[in-house]
Amino acid sequence: MAAVPRRESRPLSFWLLGAVFAAFVLFLYGPMLAIFLLSFQGPEGGLTFPMRGWSLHWFAQLWEGIGVIDIGAALRRSLALGLTVMVLTVVCSLLAGLAYRKKLPGGSALFYVVVASLIMPSIIVSLGVGLMFRLLDTGIKTVLEAHAPSLLEGFTSTLGMFSSGLGAQLTWTLPFGLLIMFAIFNRFNPAYEEAARDQGATPWQALRHVVLPLIAPSLVGIGMFGFTLSWDEIARSSQVMGDLNTLPLELQGLTTTVTTPVIYALGTVTTVISFAVMGLTLLLVALWRRRGAA
Template identity: 55%
Template sequence: MHGRSRPKSFYVLGAFFILFVLFLYGPMSTIFILSFQGPEGGLTFPMRGVSLNWFRNLTEKQMVGDFAGSFARSFALGVIVMLCTVAISLAGGLAFRHRFRGSGVIFYLAIASLIVPSILVSLGIGLQFRIIGWDTTWYGSGLGAHLTWTLPFGLLIMFAIFNRFNKSYEEAARDLGASPWQVIQHVVIPIILPSLIGIALFGLTLSYDEFARTLMTAGTDNTLPLEIYAMTTNVTTPVLYALGSVTSAFSFVIIVLALGAVTFVRWRRARHGSDAGRGV
């Protein structure tokens, strides 16, 4: 059985997958390599020396660009969007477990922003704030614009989770005298916790690198994507590549932490289940 040769389709699909990975990560690897150039390095190959000069340059005062400030704003906005996305998605998922009047209309309104061009959403929110007389800021109008992007994903995930949720756990808890809030706190949330971590990851990463919906809503203070875009017109050194490498590494760290949290939750759940089976 082990000696059977693989069909030709396996190698064709394998080659296609490798090409896809190269297409996906090729530009990122190019930026990563060029960010390690020496002090005389440029924006293209061939490389001129190898050093950490441009990474050190990120910590110095820049003539153009506000790296630290834009990163802090993007990260703070991402965390706020993440918390709002998780809370609203959980509440929406619980609400939609039972049909109510107007639920279909609310559902389609909630996900409608996915089919509207992002730049139009940004323009509309920016104009609305100006008509009301409010200033556009990254933490005000920017927050609203980002939620139009992250909430539909969070809601769709919660709907999928609750569609296959086993209600017998809740019924057992109620039979034991648990209140509705205790059922949610001690039964529902622990079961769906890995999904909530996934929604949090979506909320943070989608907000952290969002450009189009921030363009007309950030006000006078740039987030990191806007700052990088502005730098492409006046920065001609690999410091831009170093910034891209650092932000990409930060995104990967967030993803690894989220996957680690999901793995830990599942391991802990499996351990408690085995302990309960042994009567511990």
């Protein structure tokens, strides 16, 4: 009769490290889970446990609006800004990655200038961008006052979501996109391009039919980074958005005025959108890789 192999017992270090990891996961996702649960309370629910019933009451309240704040408009603004940041991040990162494939004069200095944005305090970046656009406002008003006084009354400010706000968020998303593109092209095998060129392809044809299809999943990932970083950004947006706020800024303001679980419902909606974007990204990457394998 064959002997049954003895199951090896786990050492104490395994259980200790497992407990540390479980505590880390709980610390990371516990607050999110608590907000999800509290957002589905009944009409008598409060901001803390225990739960008081189950319903979609607070989501209905969110749909109707929260006081004078138009959550729907803020949501649309954040979506529009996030999509714009996503497209610009992908395009600029791709162009920069292609440029850095060859020796670029001053490329090292330019790279460190771009990456330095990641280590600077976000609020300082926001203040700097806001100050730059306010100085631009002063210059424009001076010019209009001297040469076109009739236009001065209609001018307000260059500060806005798609000017200073867009620029401030790109200082956060572009360095990540550039670092990812460097990693992609460092692993990219140029033999594929050389084979295409040997077959008579032009540089543009080699880029379009060889390079882009191979790096497309990574470009989708960069797009996801760009959108999610823009979607959640507060510090770099706080001083540069002008008269209109994004959804995270509105949410930050609501934390001091709203005392019902409707704010948890808003947090649940924004988190679901973030996960939906990540899920769509993973689906696109999987489909692209399956297509490439085929």
